[in-house]
Amino acid sequence: MFAPAAELVELCLFRPDGTEERHPLTASDGWHVGEVGGVRAGQRYGFRAHGPWDPGRGVWHHSDLLLQDPFARAMTGTYVDHPTLHHDGPRADTAPWVPRSVVVDAPPRPRPGPKVPWEDTVVYETHVRGLTMAHPDVEPSLRGTYLGACSEPVIDHLLRLGVTTVELMPVAQHVTEAFLQRRGLRNYWGYSTLLWFAPHGGYATADDGRQVAEFAEMVDRFHAAGLEVVVDVVFNHTAEGDLEGPILAHKGLDNTGWYRWADGGYVDWTGTGNTVDTSNPRVREAIVSALRWWAQDLGVDGFRFDLAVTLGRDGHGHFDPSHLGWLASDPVLADRKLIAEPWDLGPHGYRLGGFGGEWREWNARFRDDVRDYWRGHGNAWTLVARLGGSADVFGDRSPSASVNFVTAHDGFTMQDLVSYDHKHNEANGEGNRDGHDDNRSWNSGVEGPTDDPAVTEIRRRRANALTATLLLAKGVPMLLGGDELGRTKGGNNNSYPLDQPNWYRWDEHPRSALVEKLSSLRRRWPELRSGDHHLVHDHPVAVVEVGRLLVICNPTGDDHRIPVPPTTRELLFDSSAPERSGEVAGGVAVPSWSVLVLGPAA
Secondary structure: OEOOOOOEEEEEEEOOOOOEEEEEOEEEOOEEEOOOOOOOOOOEEEEEEEEEEEHHHOEEEEEEEEEOOOOOOOEEOOOOOOHHHOOOOOOOOOHHHOOEEEOOOOOOOOOOOOOOOHHHOOEEEEOHHHHHOOOOOOOHHHOOOHHHHOOHHHHHHHHHHOOOEEEEOOOEEEOOOHHHHHOOOOOOOOOOEEEEEEEOHHHOOOOOOHHHHHHHHHHHHHHHOOOEEEEEEOOOOOOOOOOOOOOOOHHHHHHHHHEOEEOOEEOOOOOOOOOEOOOOHHHHHHHHHHHHHHHHHOOOOEEEEOOHHHHHEOOOOOEOHHHHHHHHOOOOOOOOEEEEOOEOOOOOOEOOOOOOOOOEEEEHHHHHHHHHHOOOOOOHHHHHHHHOOOHHHHOOOOHHHEEEOOOOOOOOOHHHHOOOOOOOOHHHOOOOOOOOOOOOOOOOOOOOOOOOHHHHHHHHHHHHHHHHHHHHOOOEEEEEOOHHHOOOOOOOOOOOOOOHHHOOOOOOOOOHHHHHHHHHHHHHOOHHHHOOEEEEEOOOOEEEEEOOEEEEEEOOOOOEEEEOOOOOEEEEEEOOOOOOOEEEOOEEEEOOOEEEEEEEOO
């Protein structure tokens, strides 16, 4: 263990009865090294660091602090907020309030993934727990788990939708912050990561170490079905928070090595209280080691990097994509999908289009412009730019540089996007102050639930049109899991601390068939993935020529009739009535709030 300011580090092994056996490690040039025989899988352990306590310099060593191993492959137990864990010094041994690291056997390696080309990729962003907690066809004991996520009913559903790649919200071990515990809430989303190497124990059938094998089994089952697995990783901050946050692992071992520290406090470019110091070679080495573990040993096909700009900042805080070479050029990661969330909260932190190389980026311009268009605030020229792969954002990079999305975990669901003008986050306990205010949503005439059939129909058409725009655009489409099921969170656009409101509702499938048809259309017509886009009509209905196809968008509440070239065409798709088909000659009726696709005559 590297703890340069510690005078002594002890490895603490816990017996089945909870008693502790301490083994002092030998200090040498900042490293603390030792060898202990007889340790087996299932062994609970932790560390204690003895030495100076100097909060002004960011040094917090105390023998009463039981610390997690930052490199542990598994964790058991939970962190319970308690005053003894905080920066003003422990007042008692912290062992009763913190979890334990667990020794595990190496899991059987999952079979290789399908290596889906970027241009054929369709991503489904989902939460392991929320995906199956209310699924009636998943065995009750497996609901909310890795094994539930890869169960036959779920895989069948994903394959019918045309999904190629399952993107899992954070699955590394996370804990619930103290301020949420005090409100009786939990960190449901999982962006409060503590241990980068450990699959989250709460998604396994038990947290005794089996989470590693069960995660690997999930990946293996997805691969057997021809599905890739991408995981959302959080290397920009940890759950230890700000100066008031708990001392659980990194803080108590090498605080100013793991975190950016200045003027007696943390640099906070993440909005969480701390920022991981990725300019430190030791930190970079730990991150790459973690990614290799997930990729090689657990079979993961790619990674989505939360607040990825933080990872590309140098020692002075300046971002440049060349600063990510330590990560992107690693030979083990060279054939994995790498997706950046291209912003953070630091100086000049919005870097959409600025990653280059083999990086793909979440395209927030796509989200905002497409939302605007389908609430009547956009224009056809911007729509064509988004449908055409956002070359104005990504230049001459491949269209697949753009990961297109309309909805994601952060923000409104599709159903809420067409049902609410304003966020309704009261259940989060922050006075509705949290979450974005700029949602570019429209409630279609009534705020929230309604039985007005006219409003309900507008919402249905607009949600269908938004979904169609996503799946008909060049680039990599990302669906938010549960949108095809009409999932609502009651207008909450920041539901990170809520459990049941995030569960998918499997009793209805208002857009599953729609997604299935659009995915099929996308596979059948390669120009949707690679063709040039030309605007041939722009007011009030946009007509876009894409190779042999015409994509027609009506973002108004009125029906229109649009002339088409004199040759007969086939109606391939109508978002307002997906079952509609037939030949079109001379002109075509374009219903309100709809997307049509016309192809050559059959």
